Amino acid sequence: MTESLKLTVDTHDDGLAIIYTEGYINNQGGEEIARVAYELIGQGRTKLLLNLAGTKIVNSIGISILIEIIEKMLEIDGKMAFCRLTPTIEKTFHIMGLAQYAGIYNDEETAIKELNG
Amino acid sequence: MQEITLTLPMLPDMELTASKTACAMGEHIRMSPDKIDEMRMAVVEACINAFEHSKARDQKVKVIFTILGQHDDPQGIEITVRDEGIGFEPDSVAVPEIEEKLRAPRKRGWGLKIIHGLVDDVQIRSDPKGTTVVMRKMR
Numbered sequence: 001m002t003e004s005l006k007l008t009v010d011t012h013d014d015g016l017a018i019i020y021t022e023g024y025i026n027n028q029g030g031e032e033i034a035r036v037a038y039e040l041i042g043q044g045r046t047k048l049l050l051n052l053a054g055t056k057i058v059n060s061i062g063i064s065i066l067i068e069i070i071e072k073m074l075e076i077d078g079k080m081a082f083c084r085l086t087p088t089i090e091k092t093f094h095i096m097g098l099a100q101y102a103g104i105y106n107d108e109e110t111a112i113k114e115l116n117g
Numbered sequence: 118m119q120e121i122t123l124t125l126p127m128l129p130d131m132e133l134t135a136s137k138t139a140c141a142m143g144e145h146i147r148m149s150p151d152k153i154d155e156m157r158m159a160v161v162e163a164c165i166n167a168f169e170h171s172k173a174r175d176q177k178v179k180v181i182f183t184i185l186g187q188h189d190d191p192q193g194i195e196i197t198v199r200d201e202g203i204g205f206e207p208d209s210v211a212v213p214e215i216e217e218k219l220r221a222p223r224k225r226g227w228g229l230k231i232i233h234g235l236v237d238d239v240q241i242r243s244d245p246k247g248t249t250v251v252m253r254k255m256r
Contacts, residue, residue, distance in 0.1 A: 026130065056154075057136065059161050060231055061169075064224035071219050088154035088235070095234035096227055097215030 005029035006054075007036055016047040016115060018108070022054030030065030037069045046078035047115045051108055053084035063096060070101050079103075083111040119184040125164065127176045132164035135180045139196065142182050146191035148256050155235040156194060156254040162228040163198040163250045171202025171248060185253065193237070193255035201247040 005023040012018075017040040019033060037048060048069070073080040081103035085093065093099055105111035121138060125131045136157040143153035160180065167178045179199045186192030213226045233239055238253040 024130070024133070057133075057157065057161065059132070059158075059165055060227040061165065061225060064218075064227065067215070067218055067224045071224075074219070086154060087151050088158050091155070091235070092158060092231055095231055096213075100215060101219065 005032055015045055017045040018049045020051045025058040025062035027061040030062035034065050034069055048080045049111050050082045051084050058089055079115050081111045081115055083108050121182045123180045125178045127168045132161045135160045135164050142194050159232045159235040159252055160196050162231050166228040167200040171200035173200045173202035196252045198250045204243040204245045204248050207241045
């Protein structure tokens with residue numbers, strides 16, 4: 001009974017990539033996001049937005065892998081943000097302190113504006 | 118008193134079974150959707166902590182959901198997550214901080230901090246015969 005995470009990627013010309021998630025972000029889900037994120041970073045993307053509208057549940061192992069991506073983005077002087085989080089996922093990110101290193105926005109438009117700002 | 122007991126094998130994503138039960142119990146007592154979500158996330162964390170760290174020989178975790186208060190006036194839900202593993206010393210668990218974790222090779226260890234942040238009360242009892250985490254989420 002494993003729930004696989006589905007990802008969709010939208011790349012923009014200005015170095016921005018948006019990853020859309022659908023499903024449970026557990027360890028496998030986190031690893032899949034990391035694999036895609038590192039591929040995008042390898043292609044020269046320096047701004048990464050994770051749109052979690054399709055994710056209703058996460059666990060701390062999955063989020064720990066997202067912290068690895070944040071670390072990588074800091075290393076390359078890039079920017080990372082999240083949008084469309086459920087109130088509980090947003091609260092969890094605040095409990096963990098992720099908001100200090102990655103922006104959290106209600107909608108994609110605001111997030112893109114901030115990442116490009 | 119209304120109670121549901123699950124015995125979960127330590128298999129991938131079994132924590133979601135506990136999460137779904139928490140959701141059903143929360144809806145039953147008309148807890149708000151946001152509070153139900155917080156309770157679900159806390160029970161997921163308690164289960165995966167047991168899966169990952171307990172080293173229980175029976176490879177099982179028992180999860181007991183109890184409605185608090187009177188039948189016609191429920192006050193909240195108590196969730197007990199119990200394993201028969203090797204136990205740990207709760208006071209010796211370092212509270213993770215993001216600044217340290219960003220530099221550390223190991224990014225994990227957030228479970229207890231998340232649980233404490235999402236429910237109203239947490240009690241942890243642990244000894245070499247097992248660990249019991251009791252969480253309460255009030256309506």
